Amino acid sequence: MASEFEIIKKLRAVFPKIGDDAVEFKVSNIPIVSTDAFVMGEHFGDYFTPYDMGYKALSASISDIAACGGIPKYVLVSMGLSSGEMDFINELYRGMQEVANLYKVEIIGGDTTKSSTLFISVTVIGETKRFIGRNGARVGDAICVTGELGSSAAGLLALKNGLVGNRYICSLHLNPKPRVKEGIKIGKYASSMIDISDGLIIDLSHLLEESCVGAEIWKNKIPISKETIKIANKFSLSAQDFAMSGGEDFELLFTIPKDKLKEAQKKVDFTEIGEIIEPRTENRKPRIIDEEGNDIPVAGFDHFNRSPLLSKE
């Protein structure tokens, strides 16, 4: 097995600043920072290659910056590795570097240690001209999402069942693309924003709780791809459940004052799926309404107490 210093030496050939004590960085505007941890078995299933692990860890972390309307700039990565095998580490870093190149972020530091459970902890430093938090939603605001929901959950189901032919949907689970460009544009209009990592219902609930408001979601307006519906049908499951509770889509969920909606829609593609209303209950769970105007009960996902809908990884 390669020694820690050998590994760091090799890593530094690719990432010059791994292994330093601390590094300098520069930011203009408002500096922002976010940190995320990823664990083998918890966030990465067996069907993740080391490349996919690196890719997804960095993508998901960058999404947190996008969720504030920010521009990601710098990344620090600390890893716990169960072996010092350079092939594995090279692939892990190749996945990260791919994302770093795509989003023009620089990997400026990190740490490597031994751990029987593989983990990756990513810190992203970014900047923003206007920080969009979770607490600015107001009654009457439109609730909107970028892209389509439930694709990651559908991809996960395909991967778990060996349906690797469904490459596009699988890639959305393995190699998600955070909405940085969209976030910057939406940031000019949004009253609140969050990225969908735990699922529409759970992430919307966070936003409602912090904004002290309620929400009405029009179930039939939630954007879902044909591929997701195809996978759901194959397993006699509901694609709408995937969209509401699947998580890890890394689409942006945001609220926007109605008078700014049209202008925003000219700049970015997104879908209006509901409206902010007066809060109904203490826990601020959103109200989901079907075509007939009936309330629908929904489930969520939690790393400690898992959702019955999809047992992740």
Next chain:
Amino acid sequence: MASEFEIIKKLRAVFPKIGDDAVEFKVSNIPIVSTDAFVMGEHFGDYFTPYDMGYKALSASISDIAACGGIPKYVLVSMGLSSGEMDFINELYRGMQEVANLYKVEIIGGDTTKSSTLFISVTVIGETKRFIGRNGARVGDAICVTGELGSSAAGLLALKNGLVGNRYICSLHLNPKPRVKEGIKIGKYASSMIDISDGLIIDLSHLLEESCVGAEIWKNKIPISKETIKIANKFSLSAQDFAMSGGEDFELLFTIPKDKLKEAQKKVDFTEIGEIIEPRTENRKPRIIDEEGNDIPVAGFDHFNRSPLLSKE
């Protein structure tokens, strides 16, 4: 078991910004950042209470900022926990908060996930007026250290052997105090600096390699406490080996041009232990000289290939 959201909710009572997507922060001067990962069994032995784990993780991370002559300002903590037990988490955070208070740093963000192996990843953001790296040592500079070396290794040995009566020496291993104040003062004079985390020899080797110089260390000048000598004697081991290869003292190791030495000594307590010389070999291992002027062979420590001297934790 408490759910992830319950845990985050409780943590937020203590640390208001845990669980947010990203947070804003402010820095003046040159912003600097560092990240470190700590793993149960690798960095924390069985004799670590959760309080000690939190304390040491944050202390060791702050030390990286001190090593650049910086002032730590903000901390982000991501954790992989094997259980959602609030007693454990409260104690872990109490240790961190103690250090945060002591060094006036603010815990501004973090992430919590499930992991069969407990880990803590800490990112510290700081600032400095003058960034001191590892690459500025010049031939003729004095090599100096703060405090006493080998104490953490002696504390570790005491803890492993149940000698808990040696409280002071044990506390140096469990609850180290990074040299922030000293680092800021030394930063005005030093040509290069590093903190001693892997041991004097290894950390000095890093500094020599990056500065493209060699070193001569006067073995009998290395400061060692009486308590360390007492513990070493008890096990018929060499206290000087502890001092040279033990690691985790989090003292500062720095080089300083000779003409600035006297002025610096008026401001900070430290010990001159050697001199920067022309490089001798390719790997830039320092030359250790005993009282008779003879070279002494030494061992180091590495997380992947462990030192024969002390099998850590």
